[in-house]
Amino acid sequence: MKLAILGFGTVGGGTADMLVKNAELLAARAGEPIEIKYIVDIREFPDSPFADKIIKDFSVVESDKEISLVIEVIGGAKIAYDFTRRALLAGKSVVTSNKELVATHGAELLAIAKEKGCFYLFEAAVGGGIPVLSPLTNELGHNEISEISGILNGTTNYILTRMFSSGASFEAALAEAQAKGYAESDPTADVEGHDAARKIAILGALASGKLFSADHILTEGIRGIRAEDVAAAAKIGYSIKLLGRYLATRSGDLFLLVAPFMIPAESPLSGISDVYNGVLVRGNFVDDVMFYGRGAGAAPTASAVVADVDKIARGVAQRPLFANAESDALTDISFFSARRYVVVEGVDANAAQIIFGETEPLSSEENAFLTVEMSEDSYLTRVKRLEACGGSVVSHIRLYR
Amino acid sequence: MKLAILGFGTVGGGTADMLVKNAELLAARAGEPIEIKYIVDIREFPDSPFADKIIKDFSVVESDKEISLVIEVIGGAKIAYDFTRRALLAGKSVVTSNKELVATHGAELLAIAKEKGCFYLFEAAVGGGIPVLSPLTNELGHNEISEISGILNGTTNYILTRMFSSGASFEAALAEAQAKGYAESDPTADVEGHDAARKIAILGALASGKLFSADHILTEGIRGIRAEDVAAAAKIGYSIKLLGRYLATRSGDLFLLVAPFMIPAESPLSGISDVYNGVLVRGNFVDDVMFYGRGAGAAPTASAVVADVDKIARGVAQRPLFANAESDALTDISFFSARRYVVVEGVDANAAQIIFGETEPLSSEENAFLTVEMSEDSYLTRVKRLEACGGSVVSHIRLYR
Incomplete structure (x- = not known):
């Protein structure tokens, strides 16, 4: 099996690394070697061990019949959207960590994949390395899911953890996160909650079969949280976490929102610190289940990307039971x-x-x-x-x- | 799709309940209704809503061509073993929560299932309702797994939690657990660690492809833990948890053991209290991932049993990548x-x-x-x-x- 990686940034590098380091294990599972044939990136990487595989022109991948699988780790919903569409239309399965693209065009891309008999898989789009999407669909989807509440963004969780452990202000904690490489120089998507909104939109689509636009989800970030709020929460034994939440009431209402919540110590979400993510799922028989692990970083995200590659290679991939409609479901939370x-x-x-x-x-x-x-x-x-x-x-x- | 449930105890009752209460959701996922045709139990249940389905004779199920799936929730490795073998030999898939049977005869039963083209699935055998076995195999199995450490037994975790929260002695906490129905009148299998040993043997078989006899795993229970030990642990910020552990070293050693461990507060295992279970998996790319939820009880266990039924009904079941040998792997822990x-x-x-x-x-x-x-x-x-x-x-x- 030969594949191409689109984008040789952090996740692309980690993915290439895992495909090489765990090649023997992957080949044993798949029954055949999995080989990187191309890495597509517009930048030059003369010193990379993968230098001989790096090309600039996606159309080479698109027209190469040997390539049955494409890993899209470019990010964003522009070039990535174009390349993903073209790969799927060419009958090549696409695996991605791109939550923005899945949240905005997932339903359309899944429909193309289905029509072309290939797969569009995105386990890595939510929760980094943590298996979440597949367990939610495959091992829990036969429960009536009444709640998904997730610490879905490692950057904000690191900032909030530091605010609790050191009493730092938001600005000081953000600066520290940036110094450690946990936050980008423009941290807007993380601290304003947009990243979490895309992820809860994806989780909501998997849980409900309805499509939610991240833009229409009430999204409150953590910029406004003061050291005084942290002190007040700590005093009564609460932590503060930025949660993406999906709630389905018995009367059929669906509430999606992203906002900081004060969480009691008894909740398993309370103890999730630093850059870790945790996703709690509540089903009518299973009750509360939580998935925990590294929600970002090259190696953990690569693990989730390659998990999808591994499933396709083993012939056991399943089409995500995503939203079955392209229309945007109402996310009015007046009665939340x-x-x-x-x-x-x-x-x-x-x-x-x-x-x-x-x-x-x-x-x-x-x-x-x-x-x-x-x-x-x-x-x-x-x-x-x-x-x-x-x-x-x-x-x-x-x-x- | 018509099925039979063998054993109408706690888990059998919960399973029947879920198949009825979530019937619409299950039918929508499978594309056909899933119907309970028989419940096999030697006892009488005249007042049960399922009374008309209850029969005493397994051979009726065995010879009924309409039955394609059997749920074995009898427990133990005697009658359950006989019935499971016969069901599989008759080409019927078997789904179970029976960790004792899987730990002792899993490899043989999986081989029969494969030969007969049916499935033997046992997600419910470890971690109750928590999806563990499938994520471990399907979403994490392409990592080199160096560690699985699990709080695998709810009874002992409840006892230890009570010893920490109230300072109670082991005996007092056990009596409380029994009064609440969390511990059986003969608590040996739980408090001596045998239940956890069976579960870590199953996890080890899935992670390594080697077979471990639970009887050969060093198994230390929690009877010897004194209030003084709890006080000493609490003083330095540790909790005590009964862990089943699988460790694979870089030099190729495999260590399996069940014993109480003192756990630092930073570990995500530390905060898992009461009857909850948690399973931490460490892979070479994903790093630490943890699965958390209710490890026992009628409804959560039913969720895991029915998850396997649902997979078979949807045609997406996969053969567990269990031990590929019947021989018992060495579990010498001298160098642990x-x-x-x-x-x-x-x-x-x-x-x-x-x-x-x-x-x-x-x-x-x-x-x-x-x-x-x-x-x-x-x-x-x-x-x-x-x-x-x-x-x-x-x-x-x-x-x-």
């Missing part, structure tokens, strides 16, 4: 209900209690409190009332349960 | 190396330090200390020397790392 940590200013504690209902005061230095459970709608109504009284919200974090 | 928590009596601290090498004292009330890393062999040599000096070991727990 949660307790909330709220910090207000401009009104006294008494007024805050009247506006937010029964509250549990948290701090002597700020007007910080926990509310009872209330819907998004109800919360927003109360915020308007607060503002009408001359007050404003300083900080607001939902409680996980 | 670990730091140790040791409590001695009959010699003073100075003598203990001379015998055990550099130690880290832990308690002012007992002669308790942590040793440096040493092999099993080296430890046993030191214990002999201790005994020659008139001393003896009061307690001994390996440290996890």
